[in-house]
Amino acid sequence: MQVWSVGIEGYRSIRRLNFPLKRLNVFIGENGVGKTNLYRGLQLVQAAALGTLTRELAMEGGMESALWAGPRKKNDKARIRLHADVGALTSDYAYRVEAGLVQQAGGTTIGAGFLREPQVKEEELIFLGGRRAETLLVRRGPAGYARDESGVRVDLDNDLLPSETALASLKDPGRYPDLHVVRAAMTDWRFYHSFRTDPQSPLRHPCLAVTSPTMSSDGSDLAAVFATLAHIRQDTADLDRAIADAFPGARLWARTPGRTASFGMVYEEFPKRVFDASELSDGTLRFLALAGALLGYRLPALVALNEPETSLHPDLLPALGRLIAKAAERTQVWVVTHSQILADTLEDATGVQPRRVYKQDGETLIEGISSLGEVDDDDG
Template identity: 55%
Template sequence: MVLPVREFSASGYRSLQRIHYPMSRLDVFVGANGVGKSNLYRALELLRAAAANTLGEEVARESLNLALWAGPHKGGGPRCIRLSVGFSEPDRLEVSYRYEVEIGYSPPGAAVLPFEPQIKTESLTYLSGQRRVRLLDRDGPSLMARDPDGRPVKIDIDLLHSETALSGLQDPSRYPVLDLVRRTLLAWRFYHDLRTDPDSPMRKPCVAVAAPTLASDGANLAAVFATLATIRQDTVDLDRMIDRAFPGVRLDELEAGRDISFSLSFPEFPHRVFEPSEISDGTLRFLGLAGALMAYRLPPFIALNEPESSLHPDLMQPLAEMVRMAAKRTQVWLVTHSERLAKAIEATGDGMVRTVIKKNGATTIEGLTLLGTFRDEDD
């Protein structure tokens, strides 16, 4: 079991001074260059990094100085980045669990590497009506978690300053909810680097092992297609979307040995097939997105950053259809510059299209209040 995500918050991160967003089944974000759309996407990636125990590394790679909100700072305390995500149980709409993490500068004299960020605080809270129960509570080196009987217990664990307790307490029998939240976050997939250059992983054969989900870099694309053809024995929707995008083009039978690859047949060249190395960048990118959105088993949450890159405008309609179909099976978060793609998705009636803007240097979303509701919905 994995948990649906119901809300997302970020403050102090790049242009995200403070934002609290209520998640839906399909969220689409449009806006001008430089308004911070990618920062929203990146903040979600950092939440997954907390589960993978790479949060400190990811922030250090960006440079904490550059990752921190550069605008006015109120409160007088040290600057820090705060991220949180709220999950519900599968049969509920209300938030059942909220994970929060705060990262900032290490204190003077701490035994850390130069410029290494520190996990300041971390918590996992159970919510039921007015009831709030901390299942995990970390404040610097101090760590508390509830035992299987629900009693708060001080935990003695060797965590480095940049390591998360979410990744460190890996005992499903003692901390089942913590394990569930971690597994849910680790199952998220982010697709923004589906490369189409000559050395793209999508152009290379992959190991012939069933692949229910596309890798973030698309390296197992051929195996994803083969899994649909062999395990599900159904490529009708995939074939239909390829034909809709490129009329008459057919995904050929996949050649499988120890490795597996795919090829395409084009109607104007009936006597030969085209290997991935011969396929145009736009065609390959569309096939990669098809693998991400139409795989045998979709992750519980898919984030797409500018999927329209390298695609002809005429492909926005079939791409919108694939996004709509995926949102029937999972949650989708999509950031795009393409008004055409956003309008095509909005026309399906299945997605919420939001406009990202900047106010006084801070990223926000039109109509979004600080409480995480929209003014038009409140009215």
């Protein structure tokens, strides 16, 4: 299921943004313009499906830190509003969620919750794939309903806490099949922000030899991902090409796993010497981790990369762009970058025009896209 559009409102430097997505989506901008807030907004949509939205916001410093920092209209509620349209061939489902502050009266909280914790205020899931739109889930505070497999309205359980999303809580796939489909699609997304390369990094050490078709977000199973391609799928052609593109004359060595899996690199200058992961440079290791994320046996429904060029030598960026373009043939990819080299390579390889992110009067904006999601050209 592809993501067809995303909306973020009231979050940090984003006052209001709605934008369509394609198979490959590239956002480029300078440091400090709010690119990571775009990436993080999509991550929070997934957190709603996982049931961790309010915890994620609390970890950011609470609503005081996460809310739009600019001016609001007098009657505008202090809310973070997120939405995503997902579907196989078109926008079949529209999910919307709002988070806000704990309601107070006379200095005390109303309902279950702590004074400063973020709370889910509203949720809605609408099916758009039929002749007419059908509301599948509505939540206003503690009250609301969901439609079951027969289309019958079922009131939400009174035990649903303000810190919980209904989308994550209604987990019976037989009774709520549409909610299950949307939740499964969103929880399948993978976000890759950075990879540790210090001596204790899991990338540098063997991992358990367990078949791993998709790499975890921290790359801790990278060796198993490579072993799965080499010894289960027995097809490393794309991986070999990507590594040769980045490191001419070099090749990956994925050892036959025992209880653990490990890997190394063999270089043209030293054909009989395997350089273990613990010996590789930080840049080489990061590129290999990105290759594992983008060329795994089974890719997730969406791969989101936040500044993947970090700590890579500029000479590696064209190869990284071609690697990302290859992955976009198999899944939906979201890239946030400040590298013009990477953005240009992606445009040359795919024809997709990067969208420039900028800040105006403290507000993050996307060039060529209005706050309502209207695109000013055919490439957006």
